[in-house]
Amino acid sequence: MDTWDKLKLKGELDELLIDFETKAKTILLKHQLGLKEENKQNDWKLEMPFQRGDVYFVLQSYGGCEKQIYDDVNLHNNNVVQGNAFVSEQLAELEAKRRELITKFKDFKDxxxxxxEPDFNHFDSKYFIAYDYDFNRLKVYCQYGIDGFHIFGYFQSERDAKQAIEIFGDQIKELFVECEGE
Known part of the structure; x- marks a missing residue:
């Protein structure tokens, strides 16, 4: 390595050290002031799907939906952010049915x-339900060390997962499989 390359490398290293020192001092100062480090995941700015004056439907806590006129105020923005705002009454009603099913299913699972509770640090069987499009049916699958974030969660026993299909299978197909494009 010639002198020029060494000087260039030294300059790059000095710059990295200055950046590191600045960041370290900032973190230390925030800690001393009792400020929390910003969560980078919360930097996402949700794009509002409605404009002022648009009609939309709000899913209410009791499962019904209500027609609203969008105005760029906290009430309407919060409906969007919380996932309770829909472009049609049918989509709001579908979501209400899905949430009710998920709640009943979770109760059965619990x-x-x-x-x-599934522990993905241990190599034991964790059973979940998924739709097999090759055979057009719900099936029980087994997971060990990877959490696929399955909407209906995991069962400790295969028998309980199969029983869940018997009890909830038709509703799962109706609300999550057959209407996916809606």
């Missing part, structure tokens, strides 16, 4: 699993 009772079936008792105190068991």
């Amino acid at each position: 009772i079936s699993n008792r105190d068991w």
Whole structure:
């Protein structure tokens, strides 16, 4: 390495050290002031799907939906951010049915699993339900060390997962499989 390359490398290293020192001092100062480090994940700015005057439908806590006129105020923006605003009454009603099913399913799963929680750091069986498009049916699958974030969660026993298909299978297909394009 010639002298020019060494000087260039030294300059780049000096610049990195200055950046590091600046960031370290900032973190230390924030800690001393009791400020929390910003969560970079919260930097995402949600694009509002409605404009002032647009008609939209709000999913209410009791499962019904209400027609609203969008205005760029917190009430309407919060409906969007919380996932309670829909472009049509049909989509709002579909979401209400899905949420009700997920709540009932979760109750069944929690009772079936008792105190068991899936631990992906341990290589034991964790059963989940998914739709097999090759055979056009819901099936029980097994997971070990990877959490696929399945909407209906995991069961400790395969038998309980199969029972869940017996109890909830038709509703799952109706609300999550057959209407995916809606």
